[in-house]
Amino acid sequence: MIEVRDLRREFVVRAKSGRFRREKRVVTAVADVSFDIAAGEAVGYVGPNGAGKSTTIKMLTGILVPTAGHVRVAGVDPSRDRRALARRIGVVFGQRSQLWWDLPLRDSFDLLRSVYRVPAADHARRLHECVDLLGLAAFLDTPVRQLSLGQRMRGEVTAALLHAPDLLVLDEPTIGLDLESKEKLREFLAELNTRRGTTLLLTTHDLDDIERLCPRLVVIDRGTVLVDGPLDRLRTEVAPERTLVVDLERPGPSVADLPGVVSVRAEGLRLRIAFRRAETTAAALIAAVAARVDVHDVAVAEPEIDDVVRELYARR
Numbered sequence: 537m538i539e540v541r542d543l544r545r546e547f548v549v550r551a552k553s554g555r556f557r558r559e560k561r562v563v564t565a566v567a568d569v570s571f572d573i574a575a576g577e578a579v580g581y582v583g584p585n586g587a588g589k590s591t592t593i594k595m596l597t598g599i600l601v602p603t604a605g606h607v608r609v610a611g612v613d614p615s616r617d618r619r620a621l622a623r624r625i626g627v628v629f630g631q632r633s634q635l636w637w638d639l640p641l642r643d644s645f646d647l648l649r650s651v652y653r654v655p656a657a658d659h660a661r662r663l664h665e666c667v668d669l670l671g672l673a674a675f676l677d678t679p680v681r682q683l684s685l686g687q688r689m690r691g692e693v694t695a696a697l698l699h700a701p702d703l704l705v706l707d708e709p710t711i712g713l714d715l716e717s718k719e720k721l722r723e724f725l726a727e728l729n730t731r732r733g734t735t736l737l738l739t740t741h742d743l744d745d746i747e748r749l750c751p752r753l754v755v756i757d758r759g760t761v762l763v764d765g766p767l768d769r770l771r772t773e774v775a776p777e778r779t780l781v782v783d784l785e786r787p788g789p790s791v792a793d794l795p796g797v798v799s800v801r802a803e804g805l806r807l808r809i810a811f812r813r814a815e816t817t818a819a820a821l822i823a824a825v826a827a828r829v830d831v832h833d834v835a836v837a838e839p840e841i842d843d844v845v846r847e848l849y850a851r852r
């Protein structure tokens with residue numbers, strides 16, 4: 537669905553140097569990025585501010601022309617054939633709108649139907665589905681400028697899907713939304729990916745989006761890909777410690793010396809035992825702990841995705 541090889545984008549900026557002189561400087565926003573995304577995948581594209589995420593997305597959607605490299609999206613060269621691309625993909629920019637500000641939401645959808653020449657019956661069916669799943673009914677006749685951010689975002693996602701694209705690209709889709717709206721949107725996108733097989737590529741600073749939606753993560757920093765792989769593998773490789781949370785019946789002797797244990801933190805009768813997955817299993821550790829202290833309850837916590845990404849940024 538997406539093929540990116542040695543993709544590069546430079547910007548020439550003119551900075552003041554001295555009183556009258558302006559110096560030309562080249563900023564490399566994206567430097568030789570390569571990745572492939574297959575149909576049906578859901579991929580998170582993350583990185584710190586200024587990493588080059590938006591610049592990449594703009595090249596994938598035909599808004600920016602690459603300085604060098606090869607890019608194909610749904611079989612199309614995005615900057616050469618934006619029209620053909622527009623029929624195959626949907627794009628949602630959290631910070632920008634494709635809706636008509638002064639018109640009721642419903643009218644924007646009608647206009648988009650004409651733009652994409654979607655047959656009336658298909659349009660009605662897809663719209664009905666989005667209205668239902670995203671809960672749009674209450675504000676379909678409200679002008680877009682009067683919508684709350686959460687309502688507008690649900691409208692934006694609907695607008696991007698009315699022509700049934702195979703790929704949906706989302707740039708910061710949950711930015712600024714409250715927790716409930718975020719969850720609603722994530723649930724909808726997850727369904728879209730698993731049920732309909734729509735490919736998802738999203739940039740986000742909210743790692744819960746990734747946790748919920750993207751089995752695969754591409755991390756970019758200073759214009760280059762830092763890592764690319766399944767989230768589960770990154771968890772194991774980058775954050776090799778898991779945590780056994782043990783609730784004790786009563787205080788007992790220390791368990792810090794058990795094999796594989798890295799550290800133990802006690803909060804009343806609750807112990808947080810960090811252990812290395814390469815050195816012991818949760819089952820073996822639970823047995824060893826239970827042989828020493830009276831255990832009321834146990835749970836195993838995987839590293840948070842935030843920890844994984846923080847560790848990756850720290851390593852650069």
Ligand SMILES: Nc1ncnc2c1ncn2[C@@H]1O[C@H](COP(=O)(O)OP(=O)(O)OP(=O)(O)O)[C@@H](O)[C@H]1O
Binds near residue numbers: 584
């Ligand atoms: N039009 C432009 N002219 C000059 N420099 C630019 C332009 N657009 C982006 N850049 C620079 O390219 C780099 C990457 O920017 P980009 O917007 O792609 O980052 P990002 O990963 O999307 O960041 P954020 O998370 O803050 O949105 C930055 O250093 C930015 O200043």
